[in-house]
Amino acid sequence: MKKEIRKCIALCIATGMTAGLVACGGDGGTAASEPPGTAVADNKENIPSSVPGELPDAGTSVHYPIQGAEKLTFGMALANEWSDRFDSWTDLPIGRAVQEKTGVELEMVHVADNKAMNLLLASPDLPDIILFNFQNNYSGGEIKAIEDGVIFPMDAEFLQQNAPDYWEVLNSNENIMKGSTNQQNQVFGFTFIMGDDKIKTGYGLTVRDDWCEQLGLDVAQIDTAEEFHDMLSRFKSELNVEIPMTFTSKNLEELLDYGTITSPFGLVTRDVYQKEGTVHIGYAEKEYKDVLAYLNQLYNEGLLDANFSTNDAATVTANMLSGTSGVSTGALGGGIGTWLQTNRDVEGYSLAGLHNLVENDGDKSLYGFYKTDVIGKTAVITNSCENKELAAQFLNYGYTDEGHMLYVFGVEGESYEMVDGEPQYTEYIMHNPDGLTVKKAMSEYTLSWDNGPFVQDLRQKLQSASMPEQLAAWDVWDDTTVEEYFLPKIAIAQEDLAEYSSLRSDIKTYVNEMTIKFVRGTESLDHFDEYLATLESMGVSRLTEIIQAATDEYYAR
Amino acid sequence: MKKADNIRQAKRQAETGKRSFGIRLEKDLKRNYGAYLLFLPVALYYILFAYKPMYGILVAFKDFTPARGVWESPWTSGYGFGHFISFFKSFYFTRVLKNTLIISFSTLLVTFPAPIVLALLLNEVRGTKFKRTIQTLSYMPHFISLVVICSMLRLFVADNGIVTGFLKTLGIVDGTYSLLSMENYFVPIYVFSGLWQTVGWNAIIYMSALSGIDQGLYEAARIDGAGKFKQMWHVTLPGLMPTIVMLLILRIGQIMSIGHEKIILLYNEEIYSTADVISSFVYRKGLLEYNWGFSTAVGLFNSVINFMLVLMANRISRKTIDMGLW
Numbered sequence: 001m002k003k004e005i006r007k008c009i010a011l012c013i014a015t016g017m018t019a020g021l022v023a024c025g026g027d028g029g030t031a032a033s034e035p036p037g038t039a040v041a042d043n044k045e046n047i048p049s050s051v052p053g054e055l056p057d058a059g060t061s062v063h064y065p066i067q068g069a070e071k072l073t074f075g076m077a078l079a080n081e082w083s084d085r086f087d088s089w090t091d092l093p094i095g096r097a098v099q100e101k102t103g104v105e106l107e108m109v110h111v112a113d114n115k116a117m118n119l120l121l122a123s124p125d126l127p128d129i130i131l132f133n134f135q136n137n138y139s140g141g142e143i144k145a146i147e148d149g150v151i152f153p154m155d156a157e158f159l160q161q162n163a164p165d166y167w168e169v170l171n172s173n174e175n176i177m178k179g180s181t182n183q184q185n186q187v188f189g190f191t192f193i194m195g196d197d198k199i200k201t202g203y204g205l206t207v208r209d210d211w212c213e214q215l216g217l218d219v220a221q222i223d224t225a226e227e228f229h230d231m232l233s234r235f236k237s238e239l240n241v242e243i244p245m246t247f248t249s250k251n252l253e254e255l256l257d258y259g260t261i262t263s264p265f266g267l268v269t270r271d272v273y274q275k276e277g278t279v280h281i282g283y284a285e286k287e288y289k290d291v292l293a294y295l296n297q298l299y300n301e302g303l304l305d306a307n308f309s310t311n312d313a314a315t316v317t318a319n320m321l322s323g324t325s326g327v328s329t330g331a332l333g334g335g336i337g338t339w340l341q342t343n344r345d346v347e348g349y350s351l352a353g354l355h356n357l358v359e360n361d362g363d364k365s366l367y368g369f370y371k372t373d374v375i376g377k378t379a380v381i382t383n384s385c386e387n388k389e390l391a392a393q394f395l396n397y398g399y400t401d402e403g404h405m406l407y408v409f410g411v412e413g414e415s416y417e418m419v420d421g422e423p424q425y426t427e428y429i430m431h432n433p434d435g436l437t438v439k440k441a442m443s444e445y446t447l448s449w450d451n452g453p454f455v456q457d458l459r460q461k462l463q464s465a466s467m468p469e470q471l472a473a474w475d476v477w478d479d480t481t482v483e484e485y486f487l488p489k490i491a492i493a494q495e496d497l498a499e500y501s502s503l504r505s506d507i508k509t510y511v512n513e514m515t516i517k518f519v520r521g522t523e524s525l526d527h528f529d530e531y532l533a534t535l536e537s538m539g540v541s542r543l544t545e546i547i548q549a550a551t552d553e554y555y556a557r
Numbered sequence: 558m559k560k561a562d563n564i565r566q567a568k569r570q571a572e573t574g575k576r577s578f579g580i581r582l583e584k585d586l587k588r589n590y591g592a593y594l595l596f597l598p599v600a601l602y603y604i605l606f607a608y609k610p611m612y613g614i615l616v617a618f619k620d621f622t623p624a625r626g627v628w629e630s631p632w633t634s635g636y637g638f639g640h641f642i643s644f645f646k647s648f649y650f651t652r653v654l655k656n657t658l659i660i661s662f663s664t665l666l667v668t669f670p671a672p673i674v675l676a677l678l679l680n681e682v683r684g685t686k687f688k689r690t691i692q693t694l695s696y697m698p699h700f701i702s703l704v705v706i707c708s709m710l711r712l713f714v715a716d717n718g719i720v721t722g723f724l725k726t727l728g729i730v731d732g733t734y735s736l737l738s739m740e741n742y743f744v745p746i747y748v749f750s751g752l753w754q755t756v757g758w759n760a761i762i763y764m765s766a767l768s769g770i771d772q773g774l775y776e777a778a779r780i781d782g783a784g785k786f787k788q789m790w791h792v793t794l795p796g797l798m799p800t801i802v803m804l805l806i807l808r809i810g811q812i813m814s815i816g817h818e819k820i821i822l823l824y825n826e827e828i829y830s831t832a833d834v835i836s837s838f839v840y841r842k843g844l845l846e847y848n849w850g851f852s853t854a855v856g857l858f859n860s861v862i863n864f865m866l867v868l869m870a871n872r873i874s875r876k877t878i879d880m881g882l883w
Contacts, residue, residue: 118847122623139622139847148624249826306734307716309827498620505846506648509829516827520738538648 061164062393064402065103070387072394075109075127077117079450081443093445097411101402104394121150128385129395131452133377140497142188142378147494152381152388153186162389163396165403166190169455178557179374179489185557189380190395190453194373197483199456202332202465203258203369204477205354206339207231209469211239211326212352220476223355223363225264225294232303235326245298246305246316246325249516255329256282256291256515259367259482261357265290269367270511272547273485277555279548283511284540289528292518299519309516317342327354331369332465336473353473356480368480372489376451398454407454410445425463438464490550503543510538617641617854633850640854649838657834661812663748669808671756673801676763677789692764695757707822710750711737737823743832747823762804763797770796802880810867813859835859 076089088108089095099106109127111117114137120126121138134142145151159167170177170187180191194200212219215234222231232244247255255261259269267287273280282288298304305311305325319325320339330336336351343349356365381391397403409416409423416423425442427433432441442449448460465471492500514531517523586593612627618637619630633639644650675695682688698706713720714736725732736742774792783791817836824832835855843852867882875881 115844118623122626124626137847144622145624148622150624307738309738309825310711310715310735501846501848502643505842509826509841510648512826513829516825520827522740522827 061400062162062396064101064397064400066390066393067103069102069104069390069394071105071107072129072385072387072391073107073109073127075111075117075120075130075132077113077132078110079443081440081449086444092443093411093414094406094447097406098397101406102394102397104390121145124384126150126382126384128382128387128391129379130382131377131379133451134380135376135378139501140494141491142380143182143491144494144497145380146182146186146188149383150380151188152383152385153182153184153188154381154392155186158388158392159187162392163190163399165399166396166453169193169399173373175373175488178554179372180378181557183491183493183553183557189378190398191374191378192376192451192453193455194371194375195455196458198474198478199458199461200371200373201369201478201480201482202461202474203254203330204260204356204473205255205327205329206320206336206351206473207354208323208326209350209352210348211235211241214239219352219354221361223358224361225261225357228261228354228357229294229298229303232298232327233301236301236303239326241324241326243305243319243325244303245327246311246319247308247328248311248313248316249309249512250313251316251329252308252515252519253512254369258369259356259365259480260329260369261295262287262291263363263365263367264357264359265294266359267291267366268485270515272487273367274487274551275485277551279487279544279551281540281544281547283515284532284535284544286528286532289525292515292528293525295519296521296525300521304519309520332461332470332474337465337467337470340467340469351469351473353469353476355476365480366482367485368477368482370480370482370486372486374489379453395453398452404454404457406446407452408446408448408457408460410442415442415445423459430463430466487547487551488554490547490554492546492550493553496546496549500543500546503539503546507535507538507540507543510534614853614857616850617857619850621850621853623849630850640851641858644851644855644858649833652830653833653835653838656831657813657815657836659831660744660747660815660834663744664751664815665808665812667748668752668755668759669805671752672759673763673797675756675760676767676797677793679760679764680767680793681785681789692757692760696761697757698754699758701754703818704822706750706754707819710746710823711735714742714746737825738827740828740831743824743828747819747832751819759804763800766797766800767793798878799880802874802878803882806867806870806874806882809870810863812866813862 074089082089082092086092088110090099090106090108095106095108109120111120114133117130117132118137121130132138134145138145140147142151146153154163156167159170170180176191176193180189181187207219207222209219212222212231215231215238217231217234222228235241235244256270259267259271262269262282265287267282267285267290268275268280270282270288270291273282295304299306305319307315316325316328317339320328321343328335336353340349340351356368358365379395381388381395385391398407405412405423409425410429412418412423414426415429416425418424429441429445430438432438439449442464446460447454448456449464462471465474514523518525518528518531615627616630617640618632619627620633620639621627621630635642679688679692682691701709712718715721716732716734718735721730721732721736724730724736730736730739736746770793774796775788778788778792813835815834815836817834817840820832820834820837821840824837836859839852839855842848843855871881871883
């Protein structure tokens with residue numbers, strides 16, 4: 001029974017795909033089996049020879065605005081950033097400009113949130129295009145969505161014909177290509193791509209700079225575990241700081257998973273990482289014990305927030321703003337940025353980024369916060385779309401130079417000006433006359449505050465994180481060797497998917513629970529070996545195996 | 558009692574023997590069409606909102622993906638019982654089951670008798686003003702939203718909260734951190750806050766049942782020389798019994814289903830070992846990881862157990878005190 005259904009679905013998908021290929025006017029079937037990697041590398045010259053005559057416009061660019069284009073429907077979740085002021089994305093300056101520039105009229109299908117988007121996906125009649133974070137909100141991600149018949153998978157030929165600029169971006173970097181394709185080398189959508197390695201970073205420890213100065217400490221010199229400990233204990237003893245370091249249990253996970261505090265103990269990260277192609281899981285390694293012992297020591301000396309397991313983000317912010325605490329952790333915008341902005345009128349209040357903890361003075365940390373090249377929301381063409389070529393041509397716009405500027409900076413003269421040949425956000429964005437935050441103002445003119453079908457621009461981040469302290473912190477946090485260990489955007493094999501997600505969630509729950517107990521001392525570190533044994537019995541080896549298989553597949557693809 | 562049953566059954570048989578159901582219904586429809594018309598919206602409500610969605614139970618046996626819908630999604634492994642098997646085999650199964658039962662039974666033990674006692678006490682209060690004030694105050698928390706209740710609770714039991722402070726003066730805790738970061742305190746916090754939330758409201762039903770007791774009985778008891786306590790024991794309590802039994806059976810039908818809302822608003826990872834219950838586990842698995850099939854399967858499992866418990870409780874109470882829901 002099960003097999004029959006599977007077969008049936010496979011057949012449906014196959015027919016759907018061929019239908020799509022036939023519709024796009026090429027001699028479809030053959031190209032589908034051709035791995036893009038080969039057809040791709042030198043696409044523009046080679047295409048006419050591999051597909052002779054019949055495809056007149058192959059490899060040439062799409063001309064905008066597209067003449068005589070039909071209407072497309074576009075599914076998107078409402079964003080709090082603008083939904084209080086506008087009903088539809090097409091009412092926003094960005095939405096209007098995109099329609100005007102591409103010549104494609106859009107009809108928006110807005111849903112309230114990600115859950116609602118999942119319900120929308122359940123309906124048989126999907127919008128032509130959907131912008132959605134499948135990775136986080138659809139079990140199995142885009143690849144499963146292809147199998148479920150939601151997403152129309154695109155092959156090399158289809159993209160060369162209808163989205164040449166996107167195709168070029170995909171081929172510019174192996175990781176981008178692999179991050180946007182499934183195991184069969186089908187491209188699942190128009191992905192959000194990090195344009196610059198620097199954009200992938202931006203998280204770390206934040207410290208009250210003025211207090212360090214008061215104590216005669218140079219923040220730039222504090223990078224080992226002992227120095228960090230001494231700083232915290234001097235905050236406590238000399239400045240009578242109530243809670244030297246404040247954070248939430250979520251923050252603790254971040255500190256460990258991003259390897260912010262693990263390097264001094266020889267642990268790369270608590271999370272999954274790879275070393276020359278071999279997958280390791282940090283929380284199942286014995287070095288993790290030393291990290292926990294260190295945290296437990298800090299906790300016992302009263303240097304860590306005693307209530308971190310019940311804290312929420314608001315408490316941490318309040319502690320950092322009121323002078324209850326001197327150290328916390330956070331992202332470039334949400335942490336240091338927000339705190340500095342809020343307390344900008346407080347005299348003497350200054351914050352600085354603290355280097356990830358390392359073993360020896362001046363080392364680079366082993367690991368740090370990092371993102372994959374392809375991340376977040378993807379604009380996909382659904383199988384309900386009747387004019388898939390047009391949809392591809394429309395989505396291709398974000399990867400053209402003109403489209404890039406529109407999605408990242410908005411409309412020239414309104415949201416940005418060219419200053420010495422460089423785009424510069426206007427006052428409307430940076431200091432909005434109606435008191436809108438930078439993000440809210442940006443949401444009216446761009447998609448770069450969020451994710452979308454284009455390549456992100458470093459200049460966007462540099463300008464929105466424009467405080468000198470933020471930029472300095474960014475540089476300090478960036479001093480890592482994370483690229484060596486970072487696991488690329490692997491794709492778990494379909495048959496392992498259910499087992500993988502079940503193992504992962506059960507084990508994660510256990511690890512988080514035990515971590516808090518070890519740090520707070522409610523569970524003695526003498527039981528660390530039992531903890532490792534339990535992990536083993538829960539199937540951590542099997543989990544490693546599944547991830548290893550996916551990693552091997554990634555590098556072999 | 559056996560005899561009564563037999564007679565009832567015989568009667569029923571005689572009735573059905575006379576005419577078939579269809580004919581009787583037709584006749585009845587003609588005669589009482591007004592009543593049926595009134596009943597129609599209620600029937601529709603149940604058909605549309607209680608019976609029609611039931612086919613969704615199928616999801617429990619399937620690898621459900623919204624894109625494929627209920628019918629098209631493939632059956633799970635293990636002849637469709639894959640989700641059940643993975644739940645029973647889960648590392649956390651015993652823990653969440655144990656916690657669910659512990660929290661459920663302690664809640665039942667504390668919050669079920671309390672409103673009865675409150676109602677009995679209030680019944681004896683003579684001053685109407687005082688009685689009303691107490692009643693109003695006690696059912697006030699019922700109207701506060703659960704989210705607000707829980708944030709209040711978090712403040713009460715925080716390191717500098719009122720409850721923690723009180724326990725500290727008694728020397729029970731040292732008050733350096735929130736009670737919610739200690740495993741042993743979760744169940745008491747959950748149960749007693751539940752008492753505070755529900756006692757007044759639940760007492761209302763008993764109060765109304767009390768007002769239905771024939772005053773003549775009290776008079777007779779007094780004449781027979783019964784004091785206040787004897788009156789309560791021999792008149793009031795028996796008068797309340799049907800209500801008590803009915804509510805108890807209904808409550809037993811909810812043993813397995815502790816709502817996840819209050820749990821997830823109060824717990825944190827550190828105290829999962831006493832706070833994580835089936836519903837919160839399912840919430841994390843099913844809703845946060847979009848594994849609907851799994852959560853439906855566990856929901857179904859809960860419902861089946863609850864249903865069996867109700868049947869059992871009803872049978873026991875029928876056998877012992879000849880009272881029950883049906």
